[in-house]
Amino acid sequence: MQRNRLAVAAAAALAATLAAGCSGAAQEPAAPAAQSSAPAGPVKLTYWTWVPNMDKIAAAWNSANPDIQVTVSKQAGGDDAAAKFLTAAKAGNPPDLVQAEYQMLPSFVAADAVADLSGDVAQAKGEFGEGIWGLVTLGTDAVYALPQDSGPMMLYYRQDLFDKYGIEVPKTWDEYAEAARTVHKKDPKVFLGTFSSKDPGAFVGLAQQAGAQWWSISGESWKVAVNDDATRKVADYWGGLVKEGAIDDQPYFTPEWNKALNDGKLLTWPSAVWAPGVLSSNAPKAKGRWAIAPLPQWGTGENASGFWGGSSTAVAAKSPNRAAAAKFATWLNTDPEALGLLVKEGAVYPAAAKGGTMLGEAPDYFSNQPDFWQRAAAISATARGFTFGPNVNVTYNAFKDAFDKAVQDRSAFSEAVGKMQEATVADMQKSGFQLAQ
Amino acid sequence: MATTTLTAKGHLRVAARRRPYGIAPTAILLLGALYCLLPVSWVLVAATKSKAELFSTSTFAPGTGLLTNLADLAAYRDGVFWLWMLNxxxxxxxxxxxxxxxxxxxxxxxxKYRFRGRNLIFNLLIGGILxxxxxxxxxxxxxxxxxxLADTYWSVLLPQILHPYSIYLARIYATAAVPDALLEAGRIDGAGHWLLLRRVALPLMIPGMVTIFLFQFVAIWNNFLLPFIMLGxxxxxxxxxxxxxLLAAGANQPSLYNLILTGTLLSIIPLIALFLTMQRYWRTDLAGGGLKS
Known part of the structure; x- marks a missing residue:
């Protein structure tokens, strides 16, 4: 009987909230106000992140700052994390701090889920490269997050097998294509590389290198140019290689791909600075045989790269402790001690410029290349800036659909880029964004 | 009532002896069992493989890393896995x-009770199943x-307590298993509603309740979306x-497949144990019900 009564009470409470929900949003501001008038004790912050060992890094902060105590809650990373944060922000109980991937940050901004920190973190600007800083300002005067880690792209290649097949490290994409044909001719089971139709992040990085600018903000309106010349050039380059069979077309991060890496059937991987972690766990057999070089370039004399992945630390708009949260975010991403911990415990490549000096010894997997981090830092400095739009998930899904089909039908990749543009524009119009023509 | 069941049982027995469909039903069931057990056996084998073996050795070749995997899993973030298991x-x-x-x-x-709005409540519940x-x-x-209440234990517990299908099941079971005459006899002896429920109805309904418990236990054990959304x-x-x-560890961290597979293996052990113990209970009670009628 007791249990029955409990169920009735719960049902009544739910009904009451339903009624409250109908009576409008007038209640909403009540909660933060109540919290800010609470007696002054240590400020308690919650932080959603998926960086490994972030709790240890936060513990270092907590012991030095008794007034601001940060509780880390480790979440699943990726798109689901963004959806979860947006839902929590909408419901009015987001965490104070959240890890935001660069491509997701604009959708947080569009939903008013993250705070503008320009008043709190102005002095941090000098700590970051211009390209990375642009990722958190979206090209405006506001600052929506502090950059945490970045993923400058470079060319990972099998040094031993390059020697075996007698090919040079390609300096341009033309040389890369030539090398792909040579390798595949010498051993039809071996490919120089593969084009993944499942990883829009990698494609965006390569498009950035060519100078693509998919989104830009002018005044109050967005400009969408997913199908700009640079992107079409990159798409058709890879489309041509896939069509003639010079490179493979299997996606990254599958068991088959792992096996191909492990068995030396794939000789290169244009990837980001975080690749050692992936390679060491997915292709343990090839330890000490990989090396890095800058990405092949589009023209001789050019020297550019792009970003694949990376994330920032944002503060929720509804957080009652914005200043304290911004203080922690600044410490985490600019203080030498924190950067050192990020590198050591979190295994991330810090976005801050001085983060590069924290990285001394090369990753164990790359023990054959002792200057790994120095090279990576030099390449990182050449990465081009980029602005993401408010509906990257739509664009990315369109990428997967259109490129899957293009790979299957061996049709032109630039058409697939056209489909991405259409899907992106249609979705933004439907969501009510102002678009510049 | 008794005679009809008897004749029905007689028919069944005759049908079984003739076996008009040969071994086809058995074969279909075996196929079904294979379909269900193959993935489980894959988990069992994959959990024994070390990091290096997982993607390089053949699919059903057992590996050598089970103990290391278990130790790694137990050590992962100071044993947070066991906390999740308790949760x-x-x-x-x-x-x-x-x-x-x-x-x-x-x-x-x-x-068993007739009251105003009974059908309305029941129809709403049926709608809830949909x-x-x-x-x-x-x-x-x-x-x-x-x-x-978001981000509390209650936020995961409460929504799963009211489960329309279970109520539907309980109603069907109570209709069949609790004879009206028995309740009538209890009332004549002066038992109140509470006593009737506790001493007459519930004991008769135990096999049905075990079924509901098992269904709900498995459903909640496997539930992902509700806790994923509710809990921060x-x-x-x-x-x-x-x-x-562990799986969606972000683009720049490799997924911890070994730990996930070992964790998955460990997480189905309690379910199997529960089924093995509850199953016995289930069968004796079904038999007990048959004897009484």
């Missing part, structure tokens, strides 16, 4: 118990946020959500 036990065990209690009482009431729980998760999250604090995660954080 899951709390959600599934507590939720299934509460749900069974609510369902049994509601089902019995709907089956609404998948997945659809409700986000509205429930918004409601729980309003009453300040990783100390309160159940296994499903916890293991997912």
């Amino acid at each position: 899951t036990l709390l959600y599934a065990g507590g939720g299934a118990l509460l749900s069974t209690a609510v369902s049994a009482v509601s089902g019995y009431t709907l089956a 609404v998948p729980a997945v659809v409700l998760a986000i509205p429930q999250y918004l409601l729980f946020s309003r009453i300040g 604090d990783d100390q309160m995660f159940p296994l499903t959500v916890g293991l997912y954080t």
Whole structure:
């Protein structure tokens, strides 16, 4: 009987909230106000992140700052994390701090889920490269997050097998294509590389290198140019290689791909600075045989790269402790001690410029290349800036659909880029964004 | 009543002796069993493989890394896996118990009492069966946020207590298993509603309640979306959500496949144990019910 009564009470409470929900949003501001008038004790912050060992890094902060105590809650990373944060922000109980991937940050901004920190973190600007800083300002005067880690792209290649097949490290994409044909001719089971139709992040990085600018903000309106010349050039380059069979077309991060890496059937991987972690766990057999070089370039004399992945630390708009949260975010991403911990415990490549000096010894997997981090830092400095739009998930899904089909039908990749543009524009119009023509 | 069951049983026995479909039903069942057991056996084998073996050795070749995997899993973030296991036990065990209690009482009431609005309530419940729980998760999250219960143990327990299908099952079972005459006799002897429920109805309904408990336990044990949306604090995660954080570790961290597979293997052991123990209980009670009628 007791249990029955409990169920009735719960049902009544739910009904009451339903009624409250109908009576409008007038209640909403009540909660933060109540919290800010609470007696002054240590400020308690919650932080959603998926960086490994972030709790240890936060513990270092907590012991030095008794007034601001940060509780880390480790979440699943990726798109689901963004959806979860947006839902929590909408419901009015987001965490104070959240890890935001660069491509997701604009959708947080569009939903008013993250705070503008320009008043709190102005002095941090000098700590970051211009390209990375642009990722958190979206090209405006506001600052929506502090950059945490970045993923400058470079060319990972099998040094031993390059020697075996007698090919040079390609300096341009033309040389890369030539090398792909040579390798595949010498051993039809071996490919120089593969084009993944499942990883829009990698494609965006390569498009950035060519100078693509998919989104830009002018005044109050967005400009969408997913199908700009640079992107079409990159798409058709890879489309041509896939069509003639010079490179493979299997996606990254599958068991088959792992096996191909492990068995030396794939000789290169244009990837980001975080690749050692992936390679060491997915292709343990090839330890000490990989090396890095800058990405092949589009023209001789050019020297550019792009970003694949990376994330920032944002503060929720509804957080009652914005200043304290911004203080922690600044410490985490600019203080030498924190950067050192990020590198050591979190295994991330810090976005801050001085983060590069924290990285001394090369990753164990790359023990054959002792200057790994120095090279990576030099390449990182050449990465081009980029602005993401408010509906990257739509664009990315369109990428997967259109490129899957293009790979299957061996049709032109630039058409697939056209489909991405259409899907992106249609979705933004439907969501009510102002678009510049 | 007794004679009809007898003749029905007689027919069944004759049909069984003739076996008009040969071994076809057995073969289909075997295929079904294979279909269900193959993935489980894959998990069993894959959990024994070390990091290096997982993607390089042939699929069903056992590996050598089981002990290392177990040790790694136990050491992962100071043993957070065991905490998730306890949380899951709390959600599934507590939720299934509460749900069974609510369902049994509601089902019995709907089956044996006539009151105004009974059919309306029952039809609403039937309608509730048609609404998948997945659809409700986000509205429930918004409601729980309003009453300040989001990100608490209650936010995962409460929504799973009221389960329309279980109430429906309990009603059907109570209709069949609790004879009106028995309740009538109890009333004549002066028993009140509470006593009738406790001493007459519930004991008769136990096999049905065991079924409901098992269904709910498994459903909550496997539930992912509700806790994923409701919970932000990783100390309160159940296994499903916890293991997912190992899988979706972000682009720049490799997924911890070894730990996930070992964790998955460990997480199905309690379910298997529960079924093996509860199954016995189930069968004796079904037989007991048969004897009484």
